[in-house]
Amino acid sequence: MFKSRNSIASIITDYQMMKTEIERLERILYGYKIPMYDWGVAQYGLDAAMPKGSSGKSEAELKKMDIRERKQLERLTYMRYCVHILESFTNSFADLRTNIVYDHILDGWTYRQIAGELGVGVTYVKERKHQIIEIIVSARNAQNAQKAQDDQYLLKEKSAV
Incomplete structure (x- = not known):
C-alpha cells in the first residue's frame, strides 16, 4: 500500500488533515471521539473481566448503515491506519x-x-x-x-x- 516515496510523502503532507478528519468522522459515526491510545490497549483486572460493548459497529448495525456511512467508516479505517503508521515512526530515527x-x-x-x-x-x-x-x-x-x-x-x- 505504501511502497512508493510519493505515497508516503503525500500521507506525511496530509497528516494534520487526517487527524482532524478522524475526529470529525468519529463524532459522526460514534457520537464521541475515540482516544488513539485505546486502539489496541489491553486491560487488566476487573476491567478485563467485565463485559462491555465494542467501540466498533456490530454486524446488524453495519447492514443497516446507508452507503454514505459505510464510505465514511471505510475512510475512517484507512485514515486511522495511515496515522498509526506515521506515529509509529516517532522517535525511531538514529x-x-x-x-x-x-x-x-x-x-x-x-x-x-x-x-x-x-x-x-x-x-x-x-x-x-x-x-x-x-x-x-x-x-x-x-x-x-x-x-x-x-x-x-x-x-x-x-x-x-
Whole structure:
C-alpha cells in the first residue's frame, strides 16, 4: 500500500488533515471521539473481566448503515491506519535532529521554520525529509516481505499436517 516515496510523502503532507478528519468522522459515526491510545490497549483486572460493548459497529448495525456511512467508516479505517503508521515512526530515527525534523513536519511546520528552529539550512531539512521517507519505505517493504515469508511458512506448515 505504501511502497512508493510519493505515497508516503503525500500521507506525511496530509497528516494534520487526517487527524482532524478522524475526529470529525468519529463524532459522526460514534457520537464521541475515540482516544488513539485505546486502539489496541489491553486491560487488566476487573476491567478485563467485565463485559462491555465494542467501540466498533456490530454486524446488524453495519447492514443497516446507508452507503454514505459505510464510505465514511471505510475512510475512517484507512485514515486511522495511515496515522498509526506515521506515529509509529516517532522517535525511531538514529539521531535527535532527524526526530525533531520528523515531529515538526508532522506538526505542519514549513521547511524554513524547521531550519530556523534547528539553525540549519532549508536544504538540510529537505534532505532529512527525503531520508525519513526512504527509511519509512524500506521499513514498510521489510515488514511486508517478512509477512509474506511468514505466510509462506504457515502455508507449508499447514499443508504438511
